[in-house]
C-alpha cells in the first residue's frame with residue numbers, strides 16, 4: 001500500500017488499522033464497481049440476455065480479481081518476511097502477470113520503493129514502453145498519492161486493492177488522484193478484494209513489531 005512510513009510509525013499504523021476495522025463503517029471496503037442490476041423489463045428477452053452475459057462477465061472478473069490479488073498477497077507476505085511493511089502488488093496485462101513488486105522502503109532506504117512503483121518500473125522495463133494501456137494493477141492496500149500519480153502517468157486501465165489506507169491513501173481516503181475529472185486520464189478502480197487477508201498481514205506485522213519493542217524496553221530496564 002505503500003506509503004512513506006518512517007521507522008516510528010507504529011502508533012499511526014495501529015490507528016490506521018483500527019480505523020479500517022471499525023465494523024459500523026458502511027463504506028469501509030465498498031467497491032466503486034456497481035453490481036449488475038436485473039432488467040426492469042422481463043418481457044424484453046434481449047435485455048435479459050444482455051444482463052445475463054453482463055452478470056457472467058462480472059462474476060468472471062470477480063474471480064479473476066481474487067486470483068491475482070492472491071499473488072499480490074504473496075508479495076506482501078514476502079515483504080513482511082523481509083521486515084518490510086507487508087504490501088504487495090502485481091501488474092497484469094492481457095491476462096498475464098507482467099511484473100510483481102513488494103514494499104522495500106526500509107531495505108533500500110528509499111521512500112519511493114513502494115510495491116506499486118516497483119511493479120510499474122519492472123513492467124515498463126519489460127515492455128520498453130512508457131505507457132501501460134490495458135494494464136490492471138492489483139495491490140493489497142490503497143495506493144498512496146505518489147503511486148496513484150504513477151498509475152495515471154503509466155495510463156494503467158484499472159487498479160484493484162484490498163484495504164483502504166486512511167492515513168496515506170490517495171485514491172479515495174485522502175484524495176481522488178485516479179479519477180480526477182480534470183486529469184487527462186482516469187483509472188478505474190475496485191476496492192475491498194480479499195481485504196481481510198491484507199489487513200491480517202498488516203495486523204500480524206505490527207503486532208510483532210509492538211511485541212519486539214516491548215521486549216527490548218524490558219531488556220533495557222533490566
Ligand SMILES: [Zn+2]
Pocket residue numbers: 001002003114115116143144145146147148
Ligand atoms: Zn505508494
